[in-house]
Amino acid sequence: MFDMLRAGLFGRRHSMCGTQSHCNKCHQYTPLGNDSWCLGCTGVEALQGELAAPWRTPGFRAAANDLVVSAVRGVKALRDLSRSVYSAEQSRAATRQVSSKASSAPPSAPGTTEAIRPKLPAPPHPPPRRDVLSPDSQSGT
Numbered sequence: 001m002f003d004m005l006r007a008g009l010f011g012r013r014h015s016m017c018g019t020q021s022h023c024n025k026c027h028q029y030t031p032l033g034n035d036s037w038c039l040g041c042t043g044v045e046a047l048q049g050e051l052a053a054p055w056r057t058p059g060f061r062a063a064a065n066d067l068v069v070s071a072v073r074g075v076k077a078l079r080d081l082s083r084s085v086y087s088a089e090q091s092r093a094a095t096r097q098v099s100s101k102a103s104s105a106p107p108s109a110p111g112t113t114e115a116i117r118p119k120l121p122a123p124p125h126p127p128p129r130r131d132v133l134s135p136d137s138q139s140g141t
């Protein structure tokens with residue numbers, strides 16, 4: 001489908017200088033083949049054209065609206081997820097950096113959390129053990 005879009009409606013954006021590293025519209029994603037736009041940007045432009053075209057049946061146009069809204073929500077959710085994953089990776093890297101600095105420091109250097117933290121109290125002794133008779137041992141007597 002996208003090959004058809006690229007070859008037909010959007011042929012004017014074909015790059016004359018060969019392979020490009022980034023899309024000319026979003027400046028992020030890699031364009032495919034000789035196109036100067038990525039598939040996402042090509043699809044958005046195709047959607048705008050389709051939504052602006054005359055629709056003979058309002059119900060189908062309403063369904064198209066729902067599809068577009070659903071796609072936008074999905075894309076937004078993916079971007080939010082991407083941001084969360086990136087943030088988690090940054091946090092993990094910062095934690096690794098702190099722990100590697102802490103492991104290279106002397107073990108009980110003043111000012112570290114190990115020197116400040118009080119020792120935990122010893123756990124209480126467990127109650128004396130009672131022998132529990134199992135049903136098997138009771139039936140044998």
Ligand SMILES: [Zn+2]
Binds near residue numbers: 025028037039
């Ligand atoms: Zn793009």
